[in-house]
Every structure is written in structure tokens, then in C-alpha cells.
Amino acid sequence: MWAYIVRRILATIPVMAVVALFVFSLLYLAPGDPAAVIAGDQATPEDVERIRASLGLDRPYLVRFGEWVWNIARGDLGISIFTNLPVSTMIAQRVEPTLSLCLITLVLAVSVAVPLGVVAAWKQGTLVDRAVMGFAVLGFSVPVFVVGYLLAYVFALELDWFPVQGYTPFSEGVLPWLENLVLPAIALGGVYIALIARITRATMLEVLSQDYIRTARAKGANQRSILFLHALKNAAVPIVTVVGIGMALLIGGAVVTESVFAIPGLGRLTVDAILRRDYPVIQGVVLLFSFVYVLVNLLIDLLYTLFDPRIRY
Amino acid sequence: MDNRPVLLEIDNLQTHFRTMDGVNRAVDGVSFSVRSGETLAVVGESGCGKSVTAMSILRLIPEPPGKIAGSIRFGGRDLLKLSDREMRQIRGNEISMIFQEPMTSLNPVLTVGRQIGETLRLHQGMSAAKAEERAVEMLRLVGIPEPGRRVREYPHQLSGGMRQRVMIAIALACNPKLLIADEPTTALDVTIQAQILDLMRDLKTSVGAAIVLITHDLGVVAEVAERVVVMYAGKKVEEAPVGELFRRPKHPYTQGLLGSVPRLGSSLTGETSRLAEIPGLVPSLKQKIPGCVFASRCPKATDFCVAVAPGLELKAPAHVAACHYAEKEAA
Numbered sequence: 001m002w003a004y005i006v007r008r009i010l011a012t013i014p015v016m017a018v019v020a021l022f023v024f025s026l027l028y029l030a031p032g033d034p035a036a037v038i039a040g041d042q043a044t045p046e047d048v049e050r051i052r053a054s055l056g057l058d059r060p061y062l063v064r065f066g067e068w069v070w071n072i073a074r075g076d077l078g079i080s081i082f083t084n085l086p087v088s089t090m091i092a093q094r095v096e097p098t099l100s101l102c103l104i105t106l107v108l109a110v111s112v113a114v115p116l117g118v119v120a121a122w123k124q125g126t127l128v129d130r131a132v133m134g135f136a137v138l139g140f141s142v143p144v145f146v147v148g149y150l151l152a153y154v155f156a157l158e159l160d161w162f163p164v165q166g167y168t169p170f171s172e173g174v175l176p177w178l179e180n181l182v183l184p185a186i187a188l189g190g191v192y193i194a195l196i197a198r199i200t201r202a203t204m205l206e207v208l209s210q211d212y213i214r215t216a217r218a219k220g221a222n223q224r225s226i227l228f229l230h231a232l233k234n235a236a237v238p239i240v241t242v243v244g245i246g247m248a249l250l251i252g253g254a255v256v257t258e259s260v261f262a263i264p265g266l267g268r269l270t271v272d273a274i275l276r277r278d279y280p281v282i283q284g285v286v287l288l289f290s291f292v293y294v295l296v297n298l299l300i301d302l303l304y305t306l307f308d309p310r311i312r313y
Numbered sequence: 314m315d316n317r318p319v320l321l322e323i324d325n326l327q328t329h330f331r332t333m334d335g336v337n338r339a340v341d342g343v344s345f346s347v348r349s350g351e352t353l354a355v356v357g358e359s360g361c362g363k364s365v366t367a368m369s370i371l372r373l374i375p376e377p378p379g380k381i382a383g384s385i386r387f388g389g390r391d392l393l394k395l396s397d398r399e400m401r402q403i404r405g406n407e408i409s410m411i412f413q414e415p416m417t418s419l420n421p422v423l424t425v426g427r428q429i430g431e432t433l434r435l436h437q438g439m440s441a442a443k444a445e446e447r448a449v450e451m452l453r454l455v456g457i458p459e460p461g462r463r464v465r466e467y468p469h470q471l472s473g474g475m476r477q478r479v480m481i482a483i484a485l486a487c488n489p490k491l492l493i494a495d496e497p498t499t500a501l502d503v504t505i506q507a508q509i510l511d512l513m514r515d516l517k518t519s520v521g522a523a524i525v526l527i528t529h530d531l532g533v534v535a536e537v538a539e540r541v542v543v544m545y546a547g548k549k550v551e552e553a554p555v556g557e558l559f560r561r562p563k564h565p566y567t568q569g570l571l572g573s574v575p576r577l578g579s580s581l582t583g584e585t586s587r588l589a590e591i592p593g594l595v596p597s598l599k600q601k602i603p604g605c606v607f608a609s610r611c612p613k614a615t616d617f618c619v620a621v622a623p624g625l626e627l628k629a630p631a632h633v634a635a636c637h638y639a640e641k642e643a644a
Contacts, residue, residue, distance in 0.1 A: 211417040217373055218412075219405035219432045219483065233422045308422055309467040 004313035005302070012294045019290040020072070023283050024065050033057075034081050034277035055081060068283065077287075078280035080273075087284035090269060097167045098265035100177065101257065102250050105185040109192040110243060116193070117200025117239075118227050124205060132197060139194030144253045148187035148260035155183060165262035180263075188257040192246050199242040203235040210234070236307035244300035251289050317348040320523050321370070321491055325383040328362070328369045332378065335599040339365040341547040342383075347491065352517065352524040354538035354555070356531065356570070360595050362547040363527045364413075367495045370525070371404055388490070406436040409484035413496035415476035419468040425452070426464035429483050436487045451482040455512060474505035481512065488520055495527045510537055531574050535559060543567050546606040547598055549625065553632035563634035565611045566591070605636070613638050 035052035036043070052058050071078060077087035120132040156164040162183050168176040207213065208231055216230040255267035262268075266285055273281035304311045328340040340362040347353045355363045368374050369381050372392065385392040387408065392400065404410075409432075412418045420428060429451050430444030439447065445464060452460035455478040468476055477497060484492055494513065498506035514537055517524055526538060534541055534555065541558045543551040543566065551564040562568045572589035593610035596602060605623050608614040618637060625633045628641050 211412060211414050212420040214373060215412065215418045215480075215483075216420065216431075217404070218371055218410040220401040220403070220435055221405075221431065222401060230420055230423070234420070236422075310421060310469050 001305075001313055005298070008298050008301070012291070012298070015294055016287065016291060017069075020069060020283075020287060021065070023286045024068060027279050027282060028061055028064075032277045034279065037276055038081070068280075072287070077284040080281050081278050082276055087280050090281060091266065091284060091288060094264060094266045094269045096169060096265075097263045098254055098258070098267060100167075100170065101181055101184055101188065101254055101263065101265060102247075104178070104181045105189045105192065105250055106243075106247075108185050109189040109196060109246075112189070113193040113196035114200050114232075114239065117197040118204055118232060120197065120201040121204035121208060122223070122227055129201075132201070136194040136198050139190040142190065144187055144190065144256045145260050147190050148184070148257060151183045151187055152261065165260075167263045167265070180261075184257045184261045184263060187260065188250065188253045191249050191253065195246050195249070196239065196242055200235065200239050203238045204231055207231045207234045233307055237304055237311075240300055240303050240307065244297045247293055247296045251293065315348055315351070317350055319346050320349045320351075320387065321347040321525075322386040323366075323370070323383070324386070326366065326369060326385065327380075327382040328365050328374060329380050329382075330378050331380070332599070338547050338598045338601075340369060341598075343544065343547070343549045344383075345542045345549060345552060347523050347525055349490070350517075350521055350523050352526060352537055352539050354526045354528060354534040354541045355544060356528055356534055356541060357544035358529060358570075358595060360598075361544045362598075363529075363544050364495055366544070367410070367493050367525065367527045370493060371408060371410055372400055373410075402436070405432040405483075405489075406487045407489055408491045408493065409487070409489040410493040410495065411477070411480045411484045411497050413499050415473050415480055415500060418480055419476055421468055424465055424467055425471070425479050429464075429479070429486055432483060432486050447486065448482070451486050452479070454485075454516070455479070455482045456508075457482075473501055474508065477501060477505075477509055478512065481509075481516065485516055485520055485522070489522050491525065492517075492522045493525045493527070496529070497526070498533060499528070499530070506533075513537065531571065543570070546595055546602075548606055548635070550607065550636070551632075551634040552625075553629075553634075557629065557632050561629065561632075563628045563632065563639035564607075564636045565613050565639075566607045567634075569610075 033048070033052070035048045035055060035057060039048045039051050049058075056064065068078065077091070079086055080090060083090065116132050116135075120129045123129050152164055155161045163180050166180055168180050170177045204227075212234075213226060213230060216226050221230065254265065255270055257263070258265045258267035259271055266288075270282065270285045272278075273285065302313075305313065323346065324344050326340055326343045327338070330337040330339060343362070343366055345353070345355075355366060357363050365374065370385055370387075370392070372381065374381060381393060383393070387403070392403065395403070419425070426445045426448040429448035430439070430441065433439045433444040433447055434441065449460045449464050452463055457463050457475060457478055463471070463475075468479070471479065477500075481497075492513075497513065498509050501509060510533060513524065516522075524537075526533070528534060538555045541551075541553060541555050542549055543558075543564065545566050551558070551562070551567045553561075553563075558567065559571065562571055569589070569591040573591060591610055596606060596609055602608075602622075604619040604621055605611070605614070608618040611618065615638075621637075623635045623637045625635045626639075626641070628634050628639050
């Protein structure tokens with residue numbers, strides 16, 4: 001088990017290397033010049049050239065890439081072109097809102113989607129099933145920002161139940177913290193809920209037709225125990241897998257959601273950095289996101305052993 | 314005469330399934346009864362409705378598309394009229410069931426102890442600790458070595474025979490009055506089959522349960538049954554005490570069934586004749602057959618058989634068969 005974990009963590013290194021190369025190259029090839037942005041509209045080409053040289057952007061691709069990787073290997077993500085703050089400091093300042101948003105969304109999505117999927121499978125073909133699946137299609141097809149603005153309009157502006165936007169740190173109280181996150185979490189969770197509910201339903205349908213479910217019924221087990229003990233535990237592996245894969249949706253969606261609800265998180269940081277061509281920040285954030293994603297999926301693999309005794313590492 | 318009280322009385326059981334192309338009459342008007350402590354075998358080919366009959370008793374047929382009609386009287390109550398809640402109190406408690414597939418009938422993600430303990434906790438209100446204690450006891454009873462260790466294992470750590478023993482332990486944990494065994498040995502090795510049959514016989518005497526044994530294996534029938542019901546195409550075609558049935562089968566289908574049992578060593582004694590078989594296939598259960606259901610495959614069938622369905626008639630003491638031409642013997 002421990003050997004497996006160590007092996008898996010070591011295996012993330014080449015993955016991260018590929019991600020790093022990809023991110024770096026993409027930004028290198030992308031149009032736009034941070035020097036031009038810094039210099040402003042009135043600058044002469046000489047000014048721009050000078051700024052570019054001072055940022056080290058005039059050096060060859062391989063030299064810049066090598067230097068960046070070398071610094072990362074020593075734990076240094078570099079310094080922002082615009083704020084002159086270390087990228088790691090900027091990320092640290094923005095981590096809490098994004099982490100909060102993702103966690104709340106994850107908890108909300110799993111606790112809504114799994115029961116929905118289970119009930120849909122149990123009531124297969126009925127109105128309940130069709131309503132759940134209809135909702136799932138809706139969740140897939142309506143973009144996060146549409147849901148976000150709609151929710152903000154109805155529940156914040158019209159009904160005044162929640163704040164329209166912004167973020168309150170956890171340290172200032174759980175309730176204000178939650179209040180600010182409810183609408184963004186619902187907006188961000190839509191696609192995620194739809195995804196998990198569909199997989200839950202499909203997996204449950206398969207499990208419910210198994211012989212051991214018949215055995216459970218023959219033993220006199222009630223419907224709840226059949227669904228949530230006998231069946232759901234068997235369906236857990238695919239569900240947990242999709243929860244992990246869906247983390248990518250969360251990270252991607254967080255960027256949009258944070259813009260809609262003006263949450264000062266990593267998503268906003270990324271968008272701002274992209275607009276300003278702040279390469280070190282973009283690279284740092286993307287690298288962090290992919291590292292988290294790889295780590296989450298390792299965690300998911302380890303979770304399998306909890307649900308299925310036949311899986312051993 | 315048998316004077317044990319009647320435990321289960323099935324009267325005109327009809328289990329039909331609605332399908333895309335018509336109604337499938339899997340069980341069509343079957344009646345039989347089981348006395349306390351008796352072992353009754355229900356035999357027939359695949360698709361004759363014997364498993365559906367077994368599942369119908371516990372109402373394990375999904376409704377819809379299934380539909381169960383008739384009456385199933387058990388201990389003075391008609392099971393078909395009970396609420397789901399009342400039915401759950403009977404399942405696994407007063408009537409329990411073991412299935413053909415020991416490899417897939419146990420839940421792969423729950424420990425053996427938990428699965429045995431579940432019925433005890435459900436029906437006898439035992440605590441988890443007490444249920445596990447009793448689960449160990451049950452494992453010992455069904456002959457599993459090291460029960461204290463096995464109780465914490467998962468089904469994939471057990472062999473097929475062991476798993477069927479676990480199924481039996483689950484079924485007998487609450488001392489049921491009736492055990493329905495649906496092809497309990499079919500999926501097992503021959504040597505293990507004998508062990509499981511012995512085990513069932515031993516436990517039957519110690520627990521005192523009646524057994525309805527569903528099987529297509531006439532060897533098993535001869536070994537354990539007291540009385541036999543022969544089913545064909547969703548109908549009961551013959552019923553007799555086991556010795557009587559093997560000695561004097563009345564229905565041509567039963568005769569065919571007995572004739573198609575391979576005999577060990579027949580090739581050594583110079584008998585090179587082919588294994589007897591019943592020609593043809595089981596008719597589709599989707600169309601109503603006006604005459605005898607076996608007429609299309611019966612060597613003795615006449616136009617009369619095709620036109621008029623034979624009723625079940627007493628042909629000898631305690632021996633009924635549904636055939637116009639089966640000879641009657643003086644009672």
C-alpha cells in the first residue's frame with residue numbers, strides 16, 4: 001500500500017514535467033507581449049524592447065524554459081511581471097476562496113447527485129426518473145455563467161436572500177462565509193451534479209440487476225438497505241471515479257464562477273494574469289491546478305480500497 | 314398416510330410476464346402443497362417454470378412486468394395478500410431461499426459475517442456483536458473451518474462450495490419453517506454437490522425445516538426428496554412420492570425424463586445405444602395451448618390430446634398425472 005502510494009507520487013513527476021512543457025510552450029507561442037502591456041499605448045518600440053530585455057523575455061526559448069524549470073525544482077515559482085510579488089505569495093493569498101468554493105461545491109454535488117441517481121435508478125422509467133434525467137440534461141447544457149447570473153438576479157437581487165457577490169473569509173465566521181458561497185456553489189455544481197447523477201443511475205441500474213440484490217431481497221432487507229447498503233457500496237467505484245474526473249470541471253468552472261460572483265480566488269487571478277500576459281503567474285497557477293488534479297485522482301484510487309475489498313495495491 | 318400438518322399450500326398459481334410480444338405464461342395454474350418438515354422436489358427442464366414458481370412463493374418476481382395470481386397459503390395466511398412490510402418479515406425468517414449461483418449470490422463488498430448477521434439483526438433484533446457471534450456459530454454448523462477467521466472474510470476469498478455453505482448459513486440463521494433451494498448444487502463440482510446435499514439433509518433434521526428443492530437433476534431428487542412434482546411448460550404434469558415416481562412414472566414426459574438419465578458404465582456392458590432423448594423443444598409459453606402442453610413432443614399423442622387438455626387425475630394412491638392415456642391402477 002505505502003509502496004504503491006510512493007510509486008504513484010513519483011509517477012506524478014513526469015506528468016508534471018509534460019504539463020510544464022506544454023504550459024510554457026503554449027504561452028511562448030500565444031500572441032501578446034507583456035512588455036507591450038506594461039509599456040502602455042504611448043510607448044515607442046525602443047521602450048518595449050528595453051522592458052522586454054529587463055524581463056528576460058528576449059532570451060531564447062530553451063534558456064527561459066530551463067531556468068523556469070530549475071527554479072520550480074527548487075520550489076520557486078518565480079516573480080510576477082506586474083506586481084513584482086513572488087507567484088507563490090500571490091497564489092497563497094488567493095487559495096482560500098477557491099478551495100472553499102470547490103469544497104462546498106463538491107459536498108453539495110455529491111450529497112445531491114448520489115441520492116438523485118439512486119432514486120432515479122430505483123424508480124427507473126417513472127416520472128421521477130425522467131425528471132431527474134431531464135434535470136441532468138439541463139445541468140449539462142446550460143453554461144455556468146448563465147446559471148450564475150440567473151441565480152444572482154433571482155436570489156440576490158430580487159429576493160435578497162444571499163449577497164450578490166464577494167467573499168467573506170472563513171475566519172470571519174462560518175455563516176457569512178457560507179452565505180457568500182451558496183449561489184456560486186449551486187452555479188458551479190450544476191454540471192457536476194448532472195454528471196454524478198447520471199453515472200450513479202447507470203451504475204445502480206446495473207448493480208440492482210445482480211444476483212446478490214435478489215439475495216438481499218430474499219433475506220427480507222428493506223428497500224433503503226438494499227439501495228444504500230447492498231447496491232450503492234457496489235456502485236461506489238465508478239461513482240467515486242467520476243467525482244474525481246469531475247474535479248477538472250470544478251477547476252475550470254471555478255475560473256468562470258469567480259468572475260461572475262467577483263470572488264477573489266485563483267480563478268480571478270488566472271483570468272487577470274492571462275489578460276496581462278503575466279506569464280509566471282499563469283504558469284504557476286496552471287501547474288498548481290494540474291498537480292491538485294493528479295493528487296485528487298491518486299486519492300480516488302486509494303478510496304477504491306475502502307469500497308471494494310477485492311481491490312488491493 | 315402422511316399426517317404432518319400442511320405448511321405451504323399453493324393453489325392455481327399463475328405467474329405471467331408482460332413482454333413486448335405478448336404475455337409469457339411462465340407458471341400457469343400450478344398447485345401443490347408441502348407438509349412441515351417434508352422435502353418436496355420440483356423437477357423439469359430449463360424454462361418449465363420451476364424457478365419462477367420458487368421466486369413467486371417469496372414474491373421476488375418484479376411486478377410489473379410480472380403478475381402473480383392464485384393463492385399461496387403459508388401458516389394460515391395468503392402470502393399474495395400481504396403488504397410489502399409483512400412480506401419482508403417472512404422473507405429470510407420463516408421462509409428462506411438459496412440460489413443456484415453461489416459465485417454471484419453473495420454481496421462482494423460485505424463480509425460474510427455481516428451477510429449472515431443481517432437476517433439476524435433484521436428478524437431477531439440482535440445487536441451487531443451478538444449477530445456476529447451467531448454468524449460464527451452458523452459457519453461452524455455448515456462445516457466451514459476456522460469460522461472465527463472466515464466470518465471477517467469477503468466472498469471472493471471463498472471457494473464456490475464454501476460460498477454455497479455461507480448461503481445455507483444465511484438461509485438457516487433464523488430457523489425458517491421452509492427452505493426453498495433453487496438448483497443449489499447445479500453450479501458446483503460433483504464432489505462438492507454431494508457434500509452440500511448431505512449438509513442440507515443433516516441441517517433439515519436438526520432445524521426441522523421443510524424443503525422445496527428445485528432441480529433438473531434426477532439424481533439429486535432420488536437422493537433427498539420425499540415427494541416429487543414434475544413441471545412442464547408452466548404446468549404440473551405429475552406428482553407422486555419419490556419411489557413411486559421412479560418405479561412407475563405415469564406421464565410420458567416423466568418417462569422421457571427418467572429415460573434420458575445417462576447410466577454409468579452403459580458403454581462397458583456393450584449397450585451402445587444412443588442416450589434416450591425427448592425429441593423437440595419446449596413450446597413457447599406466449600401462446601395458449603388448447604390441448605395437452607406435451608402433445609407436440611409426446612410419442613403417444615393423438616388428435617384428442619392436441620384438442621383437449623388432460624386434467625390432473627389420480628392414477629394410483631397419492632400419484633396424480635395429467636395424461637389421457639396414463640393407465641390407472643386400483644387404489
